[in-house]
């Protein structure tokens with residue numbers, strides 16, 4: 001487990017060129033502890049070429065929101081790992097619950113994406129997390145373990161990030177109790193240790209903002225956050241980045 005804090009901005013399908021450039025120009029001006037913190041931006045694919053130029057020689061790191069599991073081929077509308085690498089993405093989110101729900105992504109497909117990333121030196125940020133029904137029925141631990149097993153078991157993983165994102169917390173302003181995040185982060189930690197994966201970080205994602213970030217990030221097994229809505233706002237990002 002690495003101890004550096006990883007802040008991943010998931011911009012989702014937001015921003016035009018001007019808005020994206022404005023935000024990264026302002027993000028570049030924020031002074032934070034660069035030895036302790038990595039700041040990753042995951043924009044829409046079409047923004048990657050421009051942001052790659054704007055971020056040149058800065059400490060900000062680019063990431064992709066998704067990628068196809070094959071190297072190339074007849075996949076209308078998809079984006080390949082080759083282009084993601086061409087634009088200097090160091091990370092890629094895989095298996096986000098919005099992809100699972102809206103694009104029918106299965107664990108089998110996500111495992112192929114994780115493998116492709118690792119074979120190409122892109123660090124996968126694998127998202128796992130339960131629905132509100134699974135939480136209420138108390139089946140969430142089994143569900144998360146199934147996701148982890150089916151997405152990464154027996155893969156040779158030099159480095160990996162897992163984001164625990166309860167679906168019911170994404171975009172809702174509702175955050176699990178600290179003890180609930182602790183419980184799942186420990187579950188993920190033990191799974192990764194059992195799989196003999198040494199280099200990993202566990203993030204929390206779901207309604208993270210400048211008011212709750214510190215408490216979440218102080219959890220022993222959590223090393224940062226995957227941030228959606230708040231990552232679009234410079235004031236929020238400034239508070240989050242300077243609180244590490």
Ligand code: PGA
Nearest residue numbers: 170171206207227228229
């Ligand atoms: P949110 O999104 O911060 O807006 O809840 C997080 C995510 O979906 O990664």
